Amino acid sequence: MTDREGETIVALASAPGGAARAIVRLAGDQVAACLASCFRPAADRTLDDVTEPEVIPGEIDLDEVAAPLPCELYFWPDRRSYTRSPLAEIHTLGSPPLAEALLQTLCRCGARLAEPGEFTLRAFLAGRLDLTQAEAVLGVIDARADTQLEAALAQLAGGLSRPLDQLRTQLLELLAHLEAGLDFAEEDIEFVAREELLDALAAADRQIADLIEQMRSSGHVPASGRVALVGLPNVGKSSLFNALAAASHALVSAEAGTTRDYLTAEVEYDGGRYQLIDTAGVESTDEGAHVATAAQQARAAQQQAAEVVLLCLDGTRDLLPAEVELLAASERAWTIVVQTKADRMGESSREPRPAGANQGEPQLHADVFTSSHSGAGLEELRRAIAAKLSDAAPATEVVASTAARCRESLQRAADAVEAARQLVESGGGEELVAVELRAALDELGCVTGAVYTDDILDRIFSRFCIGK
Ligand SMILES: Nc1nc2c(ncn2[C@@H]2O[C@H](COP(=O)(O)OP(=O)(O)OP(=O)(O)O)[C@@H](O)[C@H]2O)c(=O)[nH]1
Numbered sequence: 127m128t129d130r131e132g133e134t135i136v137a138l139a140s141a142p143g144g145a146a147r148a149i150v151r152l153a154g155d156q157v158a159a160c161l162a163s164c165f166r167p168a169a170d171r172t173l174d175d176v177t178e179p180e181v182i183p184g185e186i187d188l189d190e191v192a193a194p195l196p197c198e199l200y201f202w203p204d205r206r207s208y209t210r211s212p213l214a215e216i217h218t219l220g221s222p223p224l225a226e227a228l229l230q231t232l233c234r235c236g237a238r239l240a241e242p243g244e245f246t247l248r249a250f251l252a253g254r255l256d257l258t259q260a261e262a263v264l265g266v267i268d269a270r271a272d273t274q275l276e277a278a279l280a281q282l283a284g285g286l287s288r289p290l291d292q293l294r295t296q297l298l299e300l301l302a303h304l305e306a307g308l309d310f311a312e313e314d315i316e317f318v319a320r321e322e323l324l325d326a327l328a329a330a331d332r333q334i335a336d337l338i339e340q341m342r343s344s345g346h347v348p349a350s351g352r353v354a355l356v357g358l359p360n361v362g363k364s365s366l367f368n369a370l371a372a373a374s375h376a377l378v379s380a381e382a383g384t385t386r387d388y389l390t391a392e393v394e395y396d397g398g399r400y401q402l403i404d405t406a407g408v409e410s411t412d413e414g415a416h417v418a419t420a421a422q423q424a425r426a427a428q429q430q431a432a433e434v435v436l437l438c439l440d441g442t443r444d445l446l447p448a449e450v451e452l453l454a455a456s457e458r459a460w461t462i463v464v465q466t467k468a469d470r471m472g473e474s475s476r477e478p479r480p481a482g483a484n485q486g487e488p489q490l491h492a493d494v495f496t497s498s499h500s501g502a503g504l505e506e507l508r509r510a511i512a513a514k515l516s517d518a519a520p521a522t523e524v525v526a527s528t529a530a531r532c533r534e535s536l537q538r539a540a541d542a543v544e545a546a547r548q549l550v551e552s553g554g555g556e557e558l559v560a561v562e563l564r565a566a567l568d569e570l571g572c573v574t575g576a577v578y579t580d581d582i583l584d585r586i587f588s589r590f591c592i593g594k
């Protein structure tokens with residue numbers, strides 16, 4: 127991932143799809159040369175004259191588009207950019223075909239399409255960010271709850287980097303003193319007193335313990351977020367909505383396609399509260415009915431914005447092909463599969479059973495069986511929702527992926543510091559203490575990225591989206 131650093135890269139940096147504005151980002155030594163062949167500044171000047179970061183209005187001549195594209199060019203000509211190389215952002219009309227044409231034009235002018243996370247990878251390799259901050263960029267993008275966003279922003283601002291840097295500096299100084307002492311071992315000069323060494327190791331131990339504590343999830347999190355009911359028409363979504371919200375807000379009828387708009391209700395559970403959303407039944411929109419299409423769009427939007435999706439399947443009939451597709455497309459991390467109408471399941475000669483049981487028959491795949499009429503399974507469903515919401519927003523003070531990656535390194539650093547302390551106490555040789563300190567420093571280096579391998583970088587940056 128790191129061997130094409132010199133090249134100029136380009137990608138759409140704003141969200142894909144139609145919007146008022148689109149942003150295309152370019153980085154690399156040849157940014158100015160690349161823009162020189164297609165960008166025309168409004169005023170009479172060239173990019174070579176730009177020495178300070180600047181916004182320059184102008185136009186871009188696109189390949190295969192007759193009219194020039196008006197835009198503002200945000201240009202960082204030197205190392206003061208995110209990637210510490212010349213960098214430009216083209217802010218322009220948010221039309222997907224125009225953005226595509228712009229990317230193609232810039233590629234023809236010498237840039238190549240960026241890989242996922244390549245801008246942030248360059249920022250890391252140039253020393254602009256450490257690894258915990260690079261992961262925080264991803265944490266900001268992925269945040270699904272306010273607590274996660276706050277943790278990611280704090281980490282991006284150096285919340286982890288600062289204490290880690292401090293700790294590494296202290297340990298490095300200690301190591302330098304010890305190694306200087308080793309050089310003069312014959313001459314009986316003490317570079318660091320035993321008491322001082324013990325104090326410094328105890329302090330390092332406390333700081334690492336604090337960092338490990340920050341990486342831990344702080345247990346119970348009250349439910350919060352959005353929970354969307356999704357499923358084919360008539361499977362009993364609105365009935366379940368009314369049952370969970372303990373109200374009769376949603377219209378229920380035996381006719382398919384009752385719910386057109388989406389409905390929301392605040393539901394309280396176990397000290398938390400979440401927004402429950404009833405949506406229109408999933409159907410194909412190719413019949414062209416306007417209301418149905420709008421309802422489908424609203425459903426898709428609600429489903430995407432939800433922390434938890436309740437995928438409802440009708441317990442009185444077998445799975446339909448569309449439901450098999452929905453199940454296959456569902457993201458298990460935030461989907462609860464609900465089998466509805468459990469009170470009538472006997473009628474179709476099917477008993478509630480967990481997925482995988484009764485080989486040979488279509489599988490039910492359900493996590494929870496409910497009946498909105500008898501109330502069966504509702505409490506279990508409420509608990510499952512609260513658990514999923516808590517998974518979606520674990521209350522760690524750091525980005526979850528950083529916590530998962532760094533916990534072991536920090537523990538090994540703590541073990542090495544403890545081993546060093548024991549050696550000092552038992553009068554062990556300073557060489558051996560130095561070996562333990564070096565081991566601790568290496569482990570801390572893995573956390574910040576001062577020590578890294580291509581494999582670690584690949585694992586972190588391949589999770590990014592293109593353009594970041
Ligand atoms: N026996 C039984 N019938 C149910 C249950 N839940 C819903 N129904 C019936 O199933 C039919 C459809 O229920 P709705 O709640 O309107 O279903 P929906 O998924 O919201 O339907 P659309 O809005 O059309 O997509 C109605 O006749 C309900 O009375 C249940 O738990 N048990």
Ligand SMILES: [Mg+2]
Nearest residue numbers: 363364384385
């Ligand atoms: Mg409905």
